[in-house]
Amino acid sequence: MATIEDPDAELVARAGKGDSRAAEALIRRHLPMLMGLAQRMLGHAGEAEDVVQESFLRLWKQAANWRPGGAKFSTWLYRVALNQCYDRLRRKPIQGLDAAGDIQDSAPDPESALVASGLSARVTKAIAELPVRQRAAIVLCHLEDCGNIEAAEILGISVEALESLLARGRRALRERLKDLKA
Protein backbone atom coordinates (compact mmCIF):
# COMPACT_ATOMS: atom_id res chain seq x y z
CA MET A 1 0.00 0.00 0.00
CA ALA A 2 1.12 3.56 -0.64
CA THR A 3 2.94 5.29 2.18
CA ILE A 4 3.08 8.62 0.36
CA GLU A 5 -0.01 10.15 -1.19
CA ASP A 6 1.03 10.48 -4.80
CA PRO A 7 -1.25 12.78 -6.81
CA ASP A 8 -0.05 11.13 -10.02
CA ALA A 9 -0.63 7.52 -8.99
CA GLU A 10 -4.06 7.11 -10.57
CA LEU A 11 -3.11 8.91 -13.78
CA VAL A 12 0.06 6.85 -14.12
CA ALA A 13 -1.88 3.61 -13.65
CA ARG A 14 -4.42 4.63 -16.29
CA ALA A 15 -1.72 5.78 -18.71
CA GLY A 16 -0.01 2.43 -18.22
CA LYS A 17 -3.17 0.79 -19.53
CA GLY A 18 -3.17 3.00 -22.61
CA ASP A 19 -5.58 5.74 -21.49
CA SER A 20 -4.62 8.76 -23.59
CA ARG A 21 -6.64 11.19 -21.47
CA ALA A 22 -4.58 10.24 -18.45
CA ALA A 23 -1.43 10.66 -20.51
CA GLU A 24 -2.54 14.11 -21.62
CA ALA A 25 -3.24 15.09 -18.03
CA LEU A 26 0.23 13.95 -16.99
CA ILE A 27 1.78 15.89 -19.86
CA ARG A 28 -0.17 19.03 -18.94
CA ARG A 29 0.81 18.70 -15.31
CA HIS A 30 4.53 18.06 -15.70
CA LEU A 31 5.56 19.54 -19.03
CA PRO A 32 6.13 23.15 -17.88
CA MET A 33 8.43 22.20 -15.03
CA LEU A 34 10.29 19.55 -17.02
CA MET A 35 10.80 22.02 -19.84
CA GLY A 36 11.95 24.71 -17.42
CA LEU A 37 14.40 22.34 -15.79
CA ALA A 38 15.83 21.10 -19.10
CA GLN A 39 16.05 24.56 -20.65
CA ARG A 40 17.79 26.06 -17.63
CA MET A 41 20.18 23.14 -17.40
CA LEU A 42 21.02 22.93 -21.10
CA GLY A 43 20.38 26.48 -22.25
CA HIS A 44 19.07 25.20 -25.54
CA ALA A 45 15.39 24.81 -26.36
CA GLY A 46 15.89 22.08 -28.97
CA GLU A 47 18.02 19.94 -26.67
CA ALA A 48 15.54 20.57 -23.85
CA GLU A 49 12.68 19.31 -26.02
CA ASP A 50 14.65 16.15 -26.79
CA VAL A 51 15.22 15.55 -23.09
CA VAL A 52 11.56 16.12 -22.26
CA GLN A 53 10.39 13.86 -25.09
CA GLU A 54 12.71 11.07 -23.98
CA SER A 55 11.62 11.50 -20.35
CA PHE A 56 7.97 11.08 -21.29
CA LEU A 57 8.75 8.02 -23.42
CA ARG A 58 10.42 6.47 -20.39
CA LEU A 59 7.41 7.46 -18.33
CA TRP A 60 5.04 5.54 -20.62
CA LYS A 61 7.27 2.47 -20.54
CA GLN A 62 7.47 2.60 -16.77
CA ALA A 63 3.82 3.48 -16.18
CA ALA A 64 2.47 -0.05 -16.65
CA ASN A 65 4.84 -1.42 -14.01
CA TRP A 66 4.75 1.50 -11.60
CA ARG A 67 3.90 0.52 -8.03
CA PRO A 68 3.14 3.37 -5.65
CA GLY A 69 4.66 3.27 -2.21
CA GLY A 70 8.17 4.62 -2.70
CA ALA A 71 9.15 8.01 -4.03
CA LYS A 72 6.61 10.19 -5.78
CA PHE A 73 6.27 9.62 -9.50
CA SER A 74 7.10 13.25 -10.27
CA THR A 75 10.37 12.92 -8.35
CA TRP A 76 11.30 9.92 -10.47
CA LEU A 77 10.35 11.76 -13.66
CA TYR A 78 12.40 14.87 -12.87
CA ARG A 79 15.33 12.71 -11.90
CA VAL A 80 15.15 10.95 -15.26
CA ALA A 81 15.15 14.32 -17.03
CA LEU A 82 17.98 15.67 -14.92
CA ASN A 83 20.14 12.60 -15.54
CA GLN A 84 19.62 13.02 -19.25
CA CYS A 85 20.70 16.65 -18.95
CA TYR A 86 23.85 15.50 -17.13
CA ASP A 87 24.53 12.97 -19.89
CA ARG A 88 24.16 15.55 -22.64
CA LEU A 89 26.34 18.07 -20.83
CA ARG A 90 28.98 15.40 -20.27
CA ARG A 91 28.97 14.29 -23.90
CA LYS A 92 29.46 17.66 -25.52
CA PRO A 93 29.33 21.34 -24.75
CA ILE A 94 26.04 22.80 -25.85
CA GLN A 95 26.33 25.93 -27.96
CA GLY A 96 24.01 28.84 -27.57
CA LEU A 97 21.45 29.84 -25.03
CA ASP A 98 18.60 30.48 -27.38
CA ALA A 99 16.05 30.51 -24.60
CA ALA A 100 17.98 33.06 -22.60
CA GLY A 101 16.15 36.16 -23.59
CA ASP A 102 12.66 34.72 -23.90
CA ILE A 103 10.16 36.99 -22.32
CA GLN A 104 6.48 36.46 -21.66
CA ASP A 105 4.01 38.36 -23.78
CA SER A 106 2.39 39.72 -20.65
CA ALA A 107 5.19 42.27 -20.04
CA PRO A 108 3.64 45.59 -19.01
CA ASP A 109 5.32 47.82 -21.62
CA PRO A 110 8.20 47.70 -24.11
CA GLU A 111 10.62 49.59 -21.86
CA SER A 112 10.04 47.29 -18.90
CA ALA A 113 10.27 44.32 -21.22
CA LEU A 114 13.62 45.53 -22.51
CA VAL A 115 14.98 46.04 -19.00
CA ALA A 116 13.62 42.71 -17.85
CA SER A 117 14.99 41.02 -20.95
CA GLY A 118 18.48 42.39 -20.28
CA LEU A 119 18.30 41.36 -16.65
CA SER A 120 16.98 37.89 -17.40
CA ALA A 121 19.67 37.37 -20.04
CA ARG A 122 22.34 38.28 -17.48
CA VAL A 123 20.84 35.99 -14.88
CA THR A 124 20.44 33.16 -17.38
CA LYS A 125 24.08 33.48 -18.40
CA ALA A 126 25.18 33.55 -14.76
CA ILE A 127 23.18 30.39 -14.03
CA ALA A 128 24.60 28.70 -17.14
CA GLU A 129 28.12 29.35 -15.89
CA LEU A 130 27.52 27.59 -12.59
CA PRO A 131 28.89 24.07 -12.08
CA VAL A 132 26.26 21.57 -13.12
CA ARG A 133 25.09 20.36 -9.72
CA GLN A 134 24.92 23.86 -8.28
CA ARG A 135 22.96 24.88 -11.35
CA ALA A 136 20.54 22.00 -10.87
CA ALA A 137 20.03 22.91 -7.20
CA ILE A 138 19.42 26.58 -8.00
CA VAL A 139 17.05 25.77 -10.85
CA LEU A 140 15.02 23.28 -8.84
CA CYS A 141 14.74 25.32 -5.66
CA HIS A 142 14.63 28.90 -6.97
CA LEU A 143 13.10 28.63 -10.41
CA GLU A 144 10.91 25.54 -10.31
CA ASP A 145 9.72 26.01 -6.73
CA CYS A 146 10.69 22.57 -5.53
CA GLY A 147 10.87 22.06 -1.80
CA ASN A 148 14.28 21.19 -0.39
CA ILE A 149 13.29 17.61 0.38
CA GLU A 150 11.94 16.93 -3.11
CA ALA A 151 14.90 18.68 -4.75
CA ALA A 152 17.31 16.59 -2.68
CA GLU A 153 15.49 13.43 -3.77
CA ILE A 154 15.63 14.47 -7.41
CA LEU A 155 19.35 15.16 -7.13
CA GLY A 156 19.90 11.96 -5.16
CA ILE A 157 21.61 13.73 -2.27
CA SER A 158 20.84 14.61 1.34
CA VAL A 159 19.07 17.82 2.28
CA GLU A 160 22.27 19.04 3.96
CA ALA A 161 24.24 18.47 0.76
CA LEU A 162 21.55 20.31 -1.18
CA GLU A 163 21.75 23.27 1.17
CA SER A 164 25.50 23.32 0.70
CA LEU A 165 25.08 23.32 -3.09
CA LEU A 166 22.49 26.08 -2.84
CA ALA A 167 24.72 28.21 -0.65
CA ARG A 168 27.66 27.87 -3.01
CA GLY A 169 25.46 28.46 -6.03
CA ARG A 170 23.92 31.58 -4.53
CA ARG A 171 27.31 32.93 -3.60
CA ALA A 172 28.63 32.36 -7.11
CA LEU A 173 25.55 34.03 -8.59
CA ARG A 174 25.92 37.01 -6.26
CA GLU A 175 29.51 37.37 -7.40
CA ARG A 176 28.55 37.29 -11.05
CA LEU A 177 25.62 39.65 -10.62
CA LYS A 178 27.05 42.05 -8.03
CA ASP A 179 27.03 45.00 -10.42
CA LEU A 180 23.25 44.68 -10.78
CA LYS A 181 22.75 46.06 -7.28
CA ALA A 182 24.29 49.41 -8.09
Next chain:
Amino acid sequence: MGPMTGTSEEEPADGDLSGGVRDMSGDDAALAFALKSLPPARVSEAFRDKLVRDFEHWARARSERPWAAVRARLAAARETLWPGASSWPLALAFSLSFVVGLTAGLALLEPPDRHESNEPSLIALFDSPEGIDLRESGGG
Protein backbone atom coordinates in the same frame (compact mmCIF):
# COMPACT_ATOMS: atom_id res chain seq x y z
CA MET B 1 26.40 33.56 -25.14
CA GLY B 2 29.36 31.31 -24.69
CA PRO B 3 29.37 27.55 -24.70
CA MET B 4 28.24 25.77 -21.55
CA THR B 5 31.01 23.51 -20.41
CA GLY B 6 30.59 23.60 -16.64
CA THR B 7 30.34 19.93 -15.88
CA SER B 8 32.80 19.88 -12.99
CA GLU B 9 32.22 20.99 -9.45
CA GLU B 10 34.34 23.93 -8.41
CA GLU B 11 34.60 23.72 -4.66
CA PRO B 12 35.30 27.08 -3.04
CA ALA B 13 38.01 27.13 -0.42
CA ASP B 14 35.69 28.56 2.21
CA GLY B 15 32.69 26.32 1.72
CA ASP B 16 29.65 27.84 3.38
CA LEU B 17 27.51 24.97 4.66
CA SER B 18 24.96 27.05 6.50
CA GLY B 19 23.78 29.29 3.67
CA GLY B 20 20.53 27.44 3.15
CA VAL B 21 19.19 28.39 6.53
CA ARG B 22 20.49 31.87 7.08
CA ASP B 23 18.32 34.97 7.01
CA MET B 24 17.78 36.91 3.84
CA SER B 25 20.34 39.69 3.59
CA GLY B 26 20.25 42.54 1.08
CA ASP B 27 22.34 40.50 -1.31
CA ASP B 28 19.97 37.57 -1.03
CA ALA B 29 16.99 39.79 -1.70
CA ALA B 30 18.68 41.18 -4.80
CA LEU B 31 19.49 37.69 -5.97
CA ALA B 32 15.94 36.53 -5.31
CA PHE B 33 14.68 39.47 -7.34
CA ALA B 34 17.07 38.68 -10.17
CA LEU B 35 16.00 35.03 -10.22
CA LYS B 36 12.35 36.04 -10.21
CA SER B 37 13.02 38.17 -13.29
CA LEU B 38 13.47 35.02 -15.34
CA PRO B 39 10.41 34.20 -17.41
CA PRO B 40 8.99 30.69 -17.21
CA ALA B 41 9.99 28.30 -19.95
CA ARG B 42 7.81 28.43 -23.02
CA VAL B 43 6.03 25.30 -24.13
CA SER B 44 4.52 25.26 -27.58
CA GLU B 45 1.19 23.63 -28.33
CA ALA B 46 2.84 21.76 -31.18
CA PHE B 47 5.34 20.17 -28.85
CA ARG B 48 2.58 19.19 -26.42
CA ASP B 49 0.65 17.58 -29.27
CA LYS B 50 3.79 15.76 -30.34
CA LEU B 51 4.12 14.27 -26.86
CA VAL B 52 0.51 13.10 -26.96
CA ARG B 53 1.10 11.52 -30.39
CA ASP B 54 4.19 9.80 -28.97
CA PHE B 55 2.01 8.29 -26.27
CA GLU B 56 -0.62 7.11 -28.75
CA HIS B 57 2.07 5.56 -30.91
CA TRP B 58 3.56 3.80 -27.89
CA ALA B 59 0.16 2.54 -26.72
CA ARG B 60 -0.69 1.24 -30.20
CA ALA B 61 2.67 -0.51 -30.58
CA ARG B 62 2.30 -2.09 -27.16
CA SER B 63 -1.18 -3.41 -27.87
CA GLU B 64 0.06 -5.04 -31.08
CA ARG B 65 2.77 -7.01 -29.34
CA PRO B 66 2.23 -10.72 -28.66
CA TRP B 67 0.89 -11.43 -25.19
CA ALA B 68 -0.30 -7.85 -24.86
CA ALA B 69 -3.92 -8.86 -25.38
CA VAL B 70 -3.62 -11.77 -22.93
CA ARG B 71 -2.00 -9.55 -20.36
CA ALA B 72 -4.64 -6.90 -20.86
CA ARG B 73 -7.42 -9.48 -20.32
CA LEU B 74 -5.71 -10.81 -17.21
CA ALA B 75 -5.33 -7.29 -15.91
CA ALA B 76 -9.00 -6.59 -16.61
CA ALA B 77 -10.00 -9.80 -14.81
CA ARG B 78 -7.79 -8.84 -11.88
CA GLU B 79 -9.42 -5.42 -11.71
CA THR B 80 -12.86 -7.06 -11.74
CA LEU B 81 -12.03 -9.55 -9.01
CA TRP B 82 -10.01 -7.29 -6.78
CA PRO B 83 -9.84 -3.68 -7.96
CA GLY B 84 -6.59 -1.95 -7.25
CA ALA B 85 -4.80 -5.03 -5.95
CA SER B 86 -1.40 -6.14 -7.14
CA SER B 87 -1.08 -9.40 -9.03
CA TRP B 88 0.70 -11.38 -6.36
CA PRO B 89 -2.07 -11.53 -3.67
CA LEU B 90 -4.49 -12.76 -6.30
CA ALA B 91 -2.02 -15.31 -7.64
CA LEU B 92 -1.29 -16.46 -4.09
CA ALA B 93 -4.98 -16.76 -3.21
CA PHE B 94 -5.69 -18.65 -6.42
CA SER B 95 -2.72 -21.01 -5.89
CA LEU B 96 -3.68 -21.71 -2.26
CA SER B 97 -7.28 -22.45 -3.11
CA PHE B 98 -6.12 -24.69 -5.96
CA VAL B 99 -3.82 -26.67 -3.65
CA VAL B 100 -6.47 -26.97 -0.93
CA GLY B 101 -9.09 -28.04 -3.45
CA LEU B 102 -6.78 -30.59 -5.05
CA THR B 103 -5.80 -32.06 -1.69
CA ALA B 104 -9.42 -32.30 -0.54
CA GLY B 105 -10.48 -33.85 -3.84
CA LEU B 106 -7.77 -36.49 -3.73
CA ALA B 107 -8.60 -37.34 -0.13
CA LEU B 108 -12.27 -37.86 -0.98
CA LEU B 109 -11.55 -40.02 -4.02
CA GLU B 110 -9.01 -42.28 -2.29
CA PRO B 111 -10.42 -45.78 -1.42
CA PRO B 112 -10.66 -46.67 2.29
CA ASP B 113 -7.46 -48.07 3.82
CA ARG B 114 -7.65 -51.87 4.20
CA HIS B 115 -5.24 -51.91 7.13
CA GLU B 116 -7.85 -50.23 9.26
CA SER B 117 -10.25 -53.17 8.71
CA ASN B 118 -10.78 -55.70 11.54
CA GLU B 119 -10.35 -58.67 9.22
CA PRO B 120 -6.78 -59.94 8.77
CA SER B 121 -5.47 -59.16 5.38
CA LEU B 122 -3.99 -61.74 3.03
CA ILE B 123 -0.60 -60.13 3.44
CA ALA B 124 -0.80 -60.52 7.20
CA LEU B 125 -1.63 -64.24 6.77
CA PHE B 126 1.31 -64.92 4.53
CA ASP B 127 3.63 -62.95 6.80
CA SER B 128 2.72 -65.00 9.88
CA PRO B 129 5.69 -66.82 11.43
CA GLU B 130 5.96 -70.55 10.84
CA GLY B 131 4.77 -72.89 13.59
CA ILE B 132 1.79 -70.79 14.45
CA ASP B 133 -1.44 -72.29 13.37
CA LEU B 134 -3.88 -69.57 12.90
CA ARG B 135 -6.76 -72.00 13.32
CA GLU B 136 -5.43 -73.02 16.77
CA SER B 137 -4.79 -69.47 17.84
CA GLY B 138 -8.46 -68.83 17.39
CA GLY B 139 -9.08 -71.23 20.37
CA GLY B 140 -11.07 -73.80 18.31
